[in-house]
Amino acid sequence: MTSNAIDSRGAEHSASPLSRPGSSGRDASETTTDGAGEGGRSRGSATPGTTPKRRRVGTVRPLGIGIVTLWLSVIVLLPLAALTVAAFSEGWAGFWDAVTAPAAIAALWVTVLVSAIVAVVNAVTGTLIAWVLVRDDFRGKRFVNAIIDLPFALPTIVASIVLLSLYGPNSPIDVHLNATRWGLIVALLFVTLPFVVRSVQPVLIEADREVEEAAASLGASSWTTFRRVVLPTLAPAILSGTGLAFARAIGEYGSVVLIGGNIPRETQVASQYIQQQIEIDRPVNAAAVSVALLAIAFATLLVLRVVASRTQRREERDA
Amino acid sequence: MITVTAARKHYGSFLALDDVDIDIPSGSLTALLGPSGSGKSTLLRAIAGLEGLDGGTVTIDGRDVTAEPPQRRGIGFVFQHYAAFKHMTVRDNVAFGLTIRKRPKAEIAKKVDDLLEIVGLDGFQHRYPAQLSGGQRQRMALARALAVDPQVLLLDEPFGALDAKVRTDLRQWLRRLHDEVHVTTVLVTHDQEEALDVADRIAVLNHGRIEQVGDPVTLYERPANDFVMGFLGSVATLGGQLVRPHDIVLDRDRTTALALDAKVADSPGVITATVERVVPLGFEVRIDLRADSGERFAAQITRRDAAELGLHEGETIHARATSRSTVVDHDPALAI
Numbered sequence: 247m248t249s250n251a252i253d254s255r256g257a258e259h260s261a262s263p264l265s266r267p268g269s270s271g272r273d274a275s276e277t278t279t280d281g282a283g284e285g286g287r288s289r290g291s292a293t294p295g296t297t298p299k300r301r302r303v304g305t306v307r308p309l310g311i312g313i314v315t316l317w318l319s320v321i322v323l324l325p326l327a328a329l330t331v332a333a334f335s336e337g338w339a340g341f342w343d344a345v346t347a348p349a350a351i352a353a354l355w356v357t358v359l360v361s362a363i364v365a366v367v368n369a370v371t372g373t374l375i376a377w378v379l380v381r382d383d384f385r386g387k388r389f390v391n392a393i394i395d396l397p398f399a400l401p402t403i404v405a406s407i408v409l410l411s412l413y414g415p416n417s418p419i420d421v422h423l424n425a426t427r428w429g430l431i432v433a434l435l436f437v438t439l440p441f442v443v444r445s446v447q448p449v450l451i452e453a454d455r456e457v458e459e460a461a462a463s464l465g466a467s468s469w470t471t472f473r474r475v476v477l478p479t480l481a482p483a484i485l486s487g488t489g490l491a492f493a494r495a496i497g498e499y500g501s502v503v504l505i506g507g508n509i510p511r512e513t514q515v516a517s518q519y520i521q522q523q524i525e526i527d528r529p530v531n532a533a534a535v536s537v538a539l540l541a542i543a544f545a546t547l548l549v550l551r552v553v554a555s556r557t558q559r560r561e562e563r564d565a
Numbered sequence: 566m567i568t569v570t571a572a573r574k575h576y577g578s579f580l581a582l583d584d585v586d587i588d589i590p591s592g593s594l595t596a597l598l599g600p601s602g603s604g605k606s607t608l609l610r611a612i613a614g615l616e617g618l619d620g621g622t623v624t625i626d627g628r629d630v631t632a633e634p635p636q637r638r639g640i641g642f643v644f645q646h647y648a649a650f651k652h653m654t655v656r657d658n659v660a661f662g663l664t665i666r667k668r669p670k671a672e673i674a675k676k677v678d679d680l681l682e683i684v685g686l687d688g689f690q691h692r693y694p695a696q697l698s699g700g701q702r703q704r705m706a707l708a709r710a711l712a713v714d715p716q717v718l719l720l721d722e723p724f725g726a727l728d729a730k731v732r733t734d735l736r737q738w739l740r741r742l743h744d745e746v747h748v749t750t751v752l753v754t755h756d757q758e759e760a761l762d763v764a765d766r767i768a769v770l771n772h773g774r775i776e777q778v779g780d781p782v783t784l785y786e787r788p789a790n791d792f793v794m795g796f797l798g799s800v801a802t803l804g805g806q807l808v809r810p811h812d813i814v815l816d817r818d819r820t821t822a823l824a825l826d827a828k829v830a831d832s833p834g835v836i837t838a839t840v841e842r843v844v845p846l847g848f849e850v851r852i853d854l855r856a857d858s859g860e861r862f863a864a865q866i867t868r869r870d871a872a873e874l875g876l877h878e879g880e881t882i883h884a885r886a887t888s889r890s891t892v893v894d895h896d897p898a899l900a901i
Contacts (some may be wrong), residue, residue: 464662
């Protein structure tokens with residue numbers, strides 16, 4: 247009973263920051279929350295005479311952990327488990343045959359190759375765009391800043407049509423990327439544009455300009471300062487943005503479906519191969535290649551985590 | 566020798582430097598002292614080339630560097646918040662200026678180790694800035710600035726981010742370091758005690774102008790005006806004149822006070838006041854007084870004098886400035 251009361255208070259507390267902005271009667275809502283807090287605390291003291299155990303502000307109650315675990319299980323882990331089971335429904339050998347089929351390998355290879363190129367290009371241009379948006383002042387900067395997210399927000403099939411109308415067979419500028427790997431790269435660059443920009447931007451805003459001035463006073467040129475002082479600071483953000491762009495690119499379907507042309511061994515990416523296998527009623531093949539994609543994405547995120555925690559340990563943010 | 570001539574700088578409509586002229590002699594340790602917004606940091610950054618001037622020139626050792634970028638001015642700069650390269654070890658931080666000049670590895674290693682020993686960070690070579698205390702970080706920043714053998718060392722509120730104890734230790738350490746290294750040093754500070762403690766010359770700035778330049782004793786004893794007097798040390802207003810609180814003599818007997826008064830040419834005369842509060846400050850005792858005119862002021866006397874007088878709140882006492890006191894006519898327009 248006691249724990250129930252506390253839990254409901256916990257839920258109330260976690261809900262209040264969300265409801266606060268916009269609610270005009272701010273003072274009133276705060277007093278009610280405080281009142282509930284007092285009540286909960288006195289009920290929480292199990293034995294009279296002992297000091298009630300105070301939780302640190304911001305810690306999570308068991309209920310919170312329970313909700314998170316349940317949510318992740320239902321939304322993420324369960325489907326992934328089902329997929330893995332499907333992939334191995336014909337045993338390890340069946341999985342291995344499906345993944346190592348020449349067409350499957352070709353599709354995975356095209357996917358990884360194109361995604362890697364896209365990720366690297368993004369790392370450079372994304373950093374540059376973020377730099378310009380943070381450090382330069384020009385007319386229409388807010389507008390440019392706003393349209394960065396557009397390719398991401400747009401339904402990917404729309405992106406595909408947009409690109410097809412520009413680079414397709416009836417290209418108004420006479421650039422024909424239809425059914426080429428260039429077409430894939432352009433399509434993937436389009437949808438992954440915001441990742442690096444949006445991860446580098448806040449770091450650059452927070453970056454200490456005095457560090458750059460210090461480098462200049464020591465004789466470093468702008469380029470040397472960028473390479474040896476700024477870039478190492480941005481590196482974790484660039485890496486994480488690049489990783490996210492890569493992870494997004496390997497799973498992309500909608501934006502490449504029209505412009506890619508779906509030519510096996512040439513422009514057929516893994517997601518199209520999966521779709522094809524489903525259509526010809528080979529669900530095990532589809533699931534197996536999906537698991538391969540899953541493994542690549544997981545490995546990418548794992549590498550990101552490791553690198554991020556290493557840099558964080560090195561330069562604990564303070565002062 | 567650093568010479569700044571007719572330096573002007575605007576930030577929008579705010580005038581940060583208003584035709585500033587200053588000479589900083591070679592080998593000196595000069596403090597630019599002033600309240601915030603007085604232009605002291607702007608002046609320092611203009612010498613460094615981190616801030617462009619709207620007008621005027623900067624020369625360092627006879628070379629006009631007004632148009633030179635900071636990279637080519639031969640300066641070392643130390644920032645209030647250390648500006649450490651967080652991703653580099655202490656050694657790499659200090660070596661930075663030498664590494665980018667592509668000096669031989671052995672030379673760099675030796676120089677860095679020597680400097681780290683001078684600043685007392687020997688054995689910290691492989692630490693990262695995050696693993697150092699504030700004081701250690703600032704000493705690392707100083708070693709980094711000194712590594713490139715700068716002609717001038719510029720320090721922008723270098724101890725401002727440190728706590729009081731570390732601050733006093735570090736400024737005495739800086740003084741000793743300067744006596745060893747002899748590099749022309751300019752230090753920006755808003756702390757008069759720090760300026761008096763460290764510098765052999767002080768320039769007092771206010772509203773983008775230099776009010777007075779001189780050695781600490783001159784500035785303290787012969788301030789050019791109200792502002793300088795008020796900024797360097799505490800002041801009491803006695804009969805319309807500014808006096809140091811410790812230059813006020815208290816006497817119970819009006820006749821002896823008057824007799825002494827005759828020797829003081831421009832002293833404000835004898836003021837009769839009521840004791841409002843007696844505050845022991847350790848060696849000295851501060852007496853808060855209210856003159857008959859209603860004006861409040863404070864006198865600072867030694868503990869022994871206070872014991873002899875045996876003052877109590879509510880008593881009437883006679884106050885006057887000592888014959889050798891520092892006195893400046895009070896101009897309300899200049900007051901801080």
